[in-house]
Amino acid sequence: MHRHEGDAAPTQPRLLGPAEIRDLAELLGVTPTKKLGQNFVHDANTVRRIVQTAGVRPGETVLEIGPGLGSLTLGLLEAGAAVVAVEIDGRLAEQLPHTVTLMQPGTELTVVHEDALRVTDVPGDPVRLVANLPYNISVPVLLHLLEHVPSLASGIVMVQAEVGYRLAAEPGSKVYGGPSVKAAWYGDWRIAGQVSRMVFWPVPNVDSVLVGFERHEVPGTEAERRATFEVIDAAFGQRRKMLRQALAGVLGGSAAAASAVLERAGVDPQARGEQLGVADFLRIARAAAQP
Template structure:
């Protein structure tokens, strides 16, 4: 990286502290809600760390989901080319530009605001984003990351703060007890790593769980003739009853247990294997080997105990 490309130091930027966050929330009559999974970061060192670990710089167009009162936004703006902030809460969306104008007037032109539910966003104004950096609401963290990786192929990297358990599941490797659907679907798009842990006391209100930073570095998906949707359906079927061997777990997906065994053998997989033992490349081979014309049976709905 040349001196010209080096990111400005965020240490001297005007950021929000705990007292300012509470004062701003009171002025806006904002009370954090469980509905939108709101926990506001009140520690300036934490947002500095997020920006540093994200590795973003002057050439990056960053999309931030759930900027809230602006703690992370203010840490990003001095460092990157643009920030596109996606906020579902209308009061917070309306106040974000004013907060930036008050604390960092020199950077207000670098901010774009999108007042929308992140799960519905498939297009963004302005230049294509190169990075997603966010403190994500716990209740939508996985679908948001997967949706943005799907709809914005220009995203080269992602650094998000999520519930620690979710971060560990996303970064899990084959053979782990917590390896599953999120791990595999994330691996379709990127190399995923746990990038740090964050305590509860940096938030207001403090959540009941610790948080984790999880990093995604985009790479090409596995080489396969199967589509992403076909591979994902195979993954979903394999983990619907994760304790079953794949011959049984994939029976409804393939049309029958015999058809599932045929696909597994063609993909070079022992039919007695369980889904948690296989990586994304192997699932792509299985999806590719599904017998043509196989009628996928509708799986029984499990009322309890299944999470994706």
């Protein structure tokens, strides 16, 4: 329903609805692209639910990736947060402050026009990540931000359902894989809700979920993280193989050498990658580093 502005109290913050989203896209000549994984949220209730699920508090700084036309940005500002938004698309990055000034004047927004996969220095030390992540790069972006933005203590991200379940999976689950273990290096992950495809424009052909995380202290040094991630990549690169075979290439060049390292780490050489947690992979990396 299109409502006249006269119906609302002038102080009431406004969020974007389907009509505003289409008007803005037309104004900017933006056609949502598959390449950038753009699907714009046009439902204010969904935006408010995401902000509420994330536990956003007034006065804190929130990091948003890929704000697009600003649906979620306006929801975060409405909750009283200062927002740092990283946007790769120049037209969208330029328009966002204008949209915010128009719909929620007096709020605090910083736009960083950069690729989220390359940004290493985020202003304002954000404590929370809240984002509708582009589907094709959601896992690399999450791992990159957790590595480079140490102030992030928690977050809620909207991702493709399949990716969300993988991130939150426990060892032994069918969907447990490399991303699950790498994410667990940085924090504890959970599925925090489902999102209907109908709240997006254009309507995507996949389902979405909200994934939440709480950061915990990392279990090892930066050098150990790199070594552990290399072991994880090898283990899941050939996930049907036993570890002594899958890890031969990174642990000494042969199944026998790999078995010796695995035994030293207290891991069964005949196990498979999906049975191990992040602590097991770290033990393997440490055992491999021993002379």
